[in-house]
Amino acid sequence: xxxxxxxxxxxxxxxxxxxxxxxxxxxxxxxxxxxxxxxxxxxxxxxxxxxxxxxxxxxxxxxxxxxxxxxxxxxxxxxxxxxxxxxxxxxxxxxxxxxxxxxxxxxxxxxxxxxxxxxxxxxxxxxxxxxxxxxxxxxxxxxxxxxxxxxxxxxxxxxxxxxxxxxxxxxxxxxxxxxxxxxxxxxxxxxxxxxxxxxxxxxxxxxxxxxxxxxxxxxxxxxxxxxxxxxxxxxxxxxxxxxxxxxxxxxxxxxxxxxxxxxxxxxxxxxxxxxxxxxxxxxxxxxxxxxxxxxxxxxxxxxxxxxxxxxxxxxxxxxxxxxxxxxxxxxxxxxxxxxxxxxxxxxxxxxxxxxxxxxxxxxxxxxxxxxxxxxxxxxxxxxxxxxxxxxxxxxxxxxxxxxxxxxxxxxxxxxxxxxxxxxxxxxxxxxxxxxxxxxxxxxxxxxxxxx
Numbered sequence: 001x002x003x004x005x006x007x008x009x010x011x012x013x014x015x016x017x018x019x020x021x022x023x024x025x026x027x028x029x030x031x032x033x034x035x036x037x038x039x040x041x042x043x044x045x046x047x048x049x050x051x052x053x054x055x056x057x058x059x060x061x062x063x064x065x066x067x068x069x070x071x072x073x074x075x076x077x078x079x080x081x082x083x084x085x086x087x088x089x090x091x092x093x094x095x096x097x098x099x100x101x102x103x104x105x106x107x108x109x110x111x112x113x114x115x116x117x118x119x120x121x122x123x124x125x126x127x128x129x130x131x132x133x134x135x136x137x138x139x140x141x142x143x144x145x146x147x148x149x150x151x152x153x154x155x156x157x158x159x160x161x162x163x164x165x166x167x168x169x170x171x172x173x174x175x176x177x178x179x180x181x182x183x184x185x186x187x188x189x190x191x192x193x194x195x196x197x198x199x200x201x202x203x204x205x206x207x208x209x210x211x212x213x214x215x216x217x218x219x220x221x222x223x224x225x226x227x228x229x230x231x232x233x234x235x236x237x238x239x240x241x242x243x244x245x246x247x248x249x250x251x252x253x254x255x256x257x258x259x260x261x262x263x264x265x266x267x268x269x270x271x272x273x274x275x276x277x278x279x280x281x282x283x284x285x286x287x288x289x290x291x292x293x294x295x296x297x298x299x300x301x302x303x304x305x306x307x308x309x310x311x312x313x314x315x316x317x318x319x320x321x322x323x324x325x326x327x328x329x330x331x332x333x334x335x336x337x338x339x340x341x342x343x344x345x346x347x348x349x350x351x352x353x354x355x356x357x358x359x360x361x362x363x364x365x366x367x368x369x370x371x372x373x374x375x376x377x378x379x380x381x382x383x384x385x386x387x388x389x390x391x392x393x394x395x396x397x398x399x400x401x402x403x404x405x406x407x408x409x410x411x412x413x414x415x416x417x418x419x420x421x422x423x424x425x426x427x428x429x430x431x432x433x434x435x436x437x438x439x440x441x442x443x444x445x446x447x448x449x450x451x
Contacts, residue, residue: 031209033196034164034291038172039102039397040189040216040272042279046070047396049077050281050303052098053091055390058305059412059420060087062388065125068303069281070095072274074110077118081303082125088416092118098393103179103189110275141379142342144307145299151317151335152294152401153325156205159430160322161402163205163251165291168193169398170243171213178242184234188216190272197254203332203356208254212262213239216272224268232263288400289314294334302396306387309339309378313346315429316381318401320374322430324351327438329366331356337376344377361445369441373434385428394426403427 037044049070057064064085071078077095099105100113107115153160171193179187194212197205213235221227244255282300286292299310306312321333330353338348351366361369375384382388390410395403405427412420 029198029200029206031196031198032162032164032293033194033210034162034168034293035192035194035212036165036168036172036287036291036398037193037284038176038189038191040104040176040191041284042072042190042274042277043281043283044279044397045072045099045102045104045274046279046281047284047302048098048102048393049079049095050081051392051396052094053079053089054303054305055393055410056089056094056412056414057083057085057087058388058390058392059410059422060089060414060417061085064305065307066303066305067125067308068122070279070303071281072111072279074275075112075116076274077116078121079119080121081123083122084125087414089414090416091120091122104273109188109273110271111273141307141377141382142344143309143313143339143378144341145309146339146341147299147310148297149299149309149313149317149337149339150289150295150297151314151319151321151337152290152333153318153321154293154332155325157251157402158248159402159404160325161399162291162293163254164195164197165287165293165399166402167197167208167211167243168195168291169402170246171195171211171239173398174242174246175213175215175239178239184238186218186220186231188218188270188272190216190269190276205251205254207256208259210260210262211240212265214264214266214269216269216276217264219270228264228267232261235263236261288395290401295336297336301400302392306382307378309337312378312381312385312387313337313339313376315385315387315400316374316376319385319429319431319434320370323432323434323438324366324370326432327435327442329357329359329438329442330354331358335370339378344379346376349376359442361442365445369438369445373437373441386425389424390422391424391426391428400427401430403430405430 050068053068054066057066066083068081079091095118096113104111104113154162156163157166172191175191178184192214196210198207198209200206217231244252281303285296285300288301289296301311304311317335317337321335324333332354334352334354336350337346340347349367349371351363351370353363407425409421409423
């Protein structure tokens with residue numbers, strides 16, 4: 001402890017002697033970075049196939065238990081995992097349809113939905129796991145595994161997602177539109193983005209410092225330098241203004257003239273997709289969530305039915321954190337949940353206001369209030385968000401959080417079970433239906449606190 005005391009004394013002495021320096025200098029500004037990848041990135045191809053298979057099982061048998069993993073590489077798709085279901089689906093056909101829809105429909109890419117080999121190694125789920133999940137009383141359904149899950153929300157954006165990640169996602173969403181519309185005709189499906197923003201000492205975005213965009217492309221010129229110049233020009237002059245204009249004026253101002261742009265920094269990106277890099281389900285979990293701004297429990301989402309709390313409880317935690325932020329509790333909220341396999345009630349719940357609370361209530365009391373308002377048993381989470389509906393393919397690219405909750409009719413075709421149309425609600429964990437209840441409850445608690 002003696003060295004720590006010496007350090008503390010030195011800090012006090014330094015700050016007292018240099019108070020003018022600290023008062024006049026924005027000493028605590030910092031840079032923060034998030035990245036994203038497109039639907040054509042090999043890992044995201046895997047995520048989409050896994051979630052597409054999950055959706056088909058749930059469409060024809062909502063009680064299906066699914067844990068599907070996908071590997072993609074040059075001309076190959078390998079499916080593995082465990083499934084218990086009363087229905088049968090053609091997993092090969094689903095995989096091929098998703099691959100073609102992404103845009104891998106050209107043999108030049110060395111990976112095509114028409115010609116790739118699809119191998120299925122999926123088998124039945126372990127009975128030892130099932131016995132911990134299934135109960136005679138559905139409400140007492142146990143968690144599908146142990147683990148920790150986090151939910152995060154902030155007030156940087158309208159959708160309560162960190163701005164670095166939001167911009168990174170929008171860059172690739174708009175780039176995908178430009179590819180599909182042929183407005184930029186040479187684009188191929190695989191792309192990545194990265195955004196660095198400078199924040200002040202109050203964690204407020206000041207400016208965009210760096211934008212990185214790497215996009216796969218046709219070899220449309222024999223001169224690599226000419227190709228790169230054209231791609232750079234199109235990204236900066238076409239893509240960036242489109243993305244900037246999707247934001248409110250206060251965020252548009254962050255798109256300054258001093259942004260450092262790195263476009264295809266290796267100089268060439270023709271070889272890409274599963275041919276350039278093997279893809280696996282669950283390798284983009286930070287992109288799926290909060291871009292590194294909030295914590296992550298380590299469990300992937302895609303290919304897992306909602307009995308897996310890695311997925312369902314993470315959605316529930318996000319839902320709670322967003323409603324708390326929108327209720328004005330704090331500018332930033334981090335929720336942690338903990339579960340034990342086969343046990344219905346979470347073993348822990350923690351609310352962290354990140355030192356930015358706006359209410360006269362401790363974080364521990366907030367945790368108690370949240371636990372009273374939100375039922376966090378796996379079955380309750382499934383019921384609240386209708387997680388047995390086939391809503392997951394849409395989550396498998398451009399993030400599971402911060403998306404628009406909306407209703408959609410989805411059509412599923414099966415040579416074994418016919419055609420089925422299902423109306424679903426996408427991203428239900430993004431809804432704000434608990435804001436008013438939270439405000440009323442918190443006002444009551446504030447009144448109970450003695451001045």
